[in-house]
Amino acid sequence: MNKLNSEISQYIKKLAEISNNGNHIQSEMYLEHGIYRGLRDLNGNGVPTGLTEISRIKAKETGADGNTVPCDGELFYRGYNIRDLVSGFLSDNRFGFEETIYLLLFSRLPSKTELAEFKTALAKYRTLPDDFVNNSILKNPGRDMMNILSRSVLALYAYDDNPDDISVANVMRQSLQLISVFPLLAVYGFHSFRHYHKGKSLYIHRPDENLSSAENILHMLRKNGKYTSLEAKILDLSLVLHAEHGGGNNSAFTTHVVTSSGTDTYSSVAAALGSLKGPRHGGANIKVVNMFDDMKNSINVKNKGEIEDYLAKLLNKEAFDRTGLIYGMGHAVYSKSDPRADILKKCAHDLSVEKGCEEEFELYETVANLASDIISQKRKIYKGVSANIDFYSGLVYKMLKLPPELFTPIFAMSRISGWSAHRIEEIQNAGKIIRPTYISVAENKDYIPLSDRK
Structure with a gap:
């Protein structure tokens, strides 16, 4: 078997060399054809590919001479400056992530009554199907938490009685459920990894419906379920700051692209997770x-x-x-x-x-x-x-003594709210499938019969 694996490995290396030798696209060719790699122009500006009302980033302004100059960065969620949003809930000494989710999804800030009702709904959704943790997570322990999160999301498709309905009402229901259970999927996945691959004791804490999202993450993660007020509030703040960042970030754009094909919510979210997993984005x-x-x-x-x-x-x-x-x-x-x-x-x-x-x-x-x-x-x-x-x-x-394996999944626990808002926005404004153009620079070749090839 080892000899066979060695032979296959050598064959794969040979194939890789063939592939590398066939790549003749030089960097100057992109300039020649007017292609902006990474959808960013020569000045580093993003190439516009769509319109959004969800968030806006300001990093430049027009100077007195009419030229564009860098300025202190600003981030707006649905038109509200992130600094004002944060100042608002911190001055009230309360958590802000649930309010942020509401704002991103519904375009306005909730009243006290609406926020209380929304928190209750999220708490009710913060549960997984019977035997899901045992069958989908504990029986299939993995080493990468983002991989566990992705396959858990795809597995939830099978538990949905109406998974392919892309009406706004159904996608909203699916989005709220996924937002609510992301902490469970990631934390339980980590406990599974920690037990089966690290030899540690296994413990599973159920979420507490009276706690915020941030509090529940710490409660479920730690063996004794304890945390300080400052720890919970800073984790909550981090969730707020990571929730959304303009439609041009890689995972949000992925959400728009995949959603435009008409696919289901679980596939769209799994694609966004694959994007966020990359070290150039979420890691x-x-x-x-x-x-x-x-x-x-x-x-x-x-x-x-x-x-x-x-x-x-x-x-x-x-x-x-x-x-x-x-x-x-x-x-x-x-x-x-x-x-x-x-x-x-x-x-x-x-x-x-x-x-x-x-x-x-x-x-x-x-x-x-x-x-x-x-x-x-x-x-x-x-x-x-x-x-x-x-x-x-x-x-x-x-x-906060959070395990490094959960750094990127925590990002996902937050950004799922932004992805959901972008998916719904794409559905509401559905027009065409997003399909950009690639310019072929390959030369035409005459076909060579198999018997004449060397």
Whole structure:
């Protein structure tokens, strides 16, 4: 068997070489044909592909001379500035994620009565079919939580009496159910992984209908079900900040594309999860934490000069994973600042005080300040560089002692609300299936009979 596997492995390598040798698309050909790779023009602006009312990002403004210049970043959910939304529920000393879900789905802020009714509905939906946890999660333990989440979503299709109905009312029902059960699917999947692959004790806590989404995540995740008020409120804030980010992000765009084909909600959400799983999208905060761990193992982090040298090595592909990236720095849209990072930064500081991690927070701040200047000096950039939300969310999750395996699934627990809003918007405005054009640059060839091929 080992000899056979070795032969197959060598054959696959040979096929890969054939494929690589056949790829003749050079980077300059994209410019020649006017193709914007990644749907971003030469100035880094996104190529418009649709219209949305769900959220808006502001990173530039028109200066006095009429030219567009970078500005402090702003994010709007349904027209409301994210800073105002956060300030509103924090000043009332209450959780904000459920209110954010309502806003994204229904285009307006709920009244007290409407919010209470909505929370009750989410609590009622926060349950899984009989034997689902045992049959779909515990009997099929996996090592990747995003994979578990994806296949659990697809498995729920079989439990839906009306899975293919894409009327707004039915999709709304499916969306609310998925939003409610995402924490259960991810946390139970982690417990399954922890038990079967790590040899740890298995425990499953049922959600408490009297708790918020953030509280339930911590309650179900921890063995004793305990958490502090600050822990729950900061996790809730993180869910709010990750809930939506314009229709152009990869997973939201995926949702629009897949929804436009007329497929079911479960397939659409699974596709969005596949997008978010990618390290260029949802996995960046794990990279930030791992990068800092490598830094602390490689240099004296109390020495500013050594930190500067390490950051330069990162850019030169001489340190960490040698990708040339300083993870958590820079963003495809924002330049001067990421408003989500601004908000989360203050809360990360408060949490660092409660957890006795002030030195860790100070290191992050030092790196954020130094990295911006070093990147500007060493890279040709068209806009400013600042810390993004991934820079601080990884630190926050680490201080909350959340397992790294759940970093991206927590992102999904939040972003499912945005995906649902985009899916419903695409259905309400359904026109054509989204099908962009690729320009073929292959030469025409004469057919060669099999007997004449070499």
